[in-house]
Amino acid sequence: ETGVTQSPTHLIKTRGQQVTLRCSSQSGHNTVSWYQQALGQGPQFIFQYYREEENGRGNFPPRFSGLQFPNYSSELNVNALELDDSALYLCASSLAQGSSSYEQYFGPGTRLTVT
C-alpha cells in the first residue's frame, strides 16, 4: 500500500509569484484535503476535493485554488503569494463512501517560504 506523497519537499518563492504544490493520494482513496500549518500552530483546513470537485472550503481567499485529477492526485495552487503564505502545506487523503468519509492520512508536507 502506497502512502500519501507530496512534492516538492521545500520551496522558496518571491512575494507576488504563483506556486503549485502536488499530492498523490494513498492507494484506494478518493478524497483529498489540503491544510496550511503556520509555525507553532495547528493545521488549518483549506479545502477538500471529492470526485474532482471542491467539497468544502475553509476561510481562505480565492487565490488559493485546487484540482483533483481522475487518478485522485491533487494540486494546490496559490497566486499572488504573500509573506504570510509561508507555511507547511499538508495534503491528506481519505476514502469517502456514501455519506461517510473516513480517517485522513497525511503526507509529509511541503515547506513553502515566501521572501
Added chain:
Amino acid sequence: DAKTTQPPSMDCAEGRAANLPCNHSTISGNEYVYWYRQIHSQGPQYIIHGLKNNETNEMASLIITEDRKSSTLILPHATLRDTAVYYCIVRGLGGANSKLTFGKGITLSVRP
C-alpha cells in the same frame, strides 16, 4: 474554531502510561472523537477514533466518558519516540463536516 480543549503540555516517564485528556463538551451525537499526533515538522499521524465506546488498537486506547463530553487517549508504555504534539479533534463523517479542525494540541514530552 476548535471544539476541543486540551492542556498545553504534559510529560511522563519512559515505559509508563501516558494519559492525555481532552474536553469536548459541545460534541454532537453524530460526531466522532479523533486523535492525531505530529512529530516535529512531519505530517500528522492518525492514531485512533471513536464514537461512544472505548476503542483500542496497536498504538493506543481511547476512553470516552458516558456523556461523551470528554475523553482520554492512553499510550500504555510511552517511549521517547512518542514525544509529539497530540491533537484531539471532533469530526463529523459527511462532506464538509469531515474536515479536521485542529486546535493547539497537547505537547507530550517523554523523559528517559
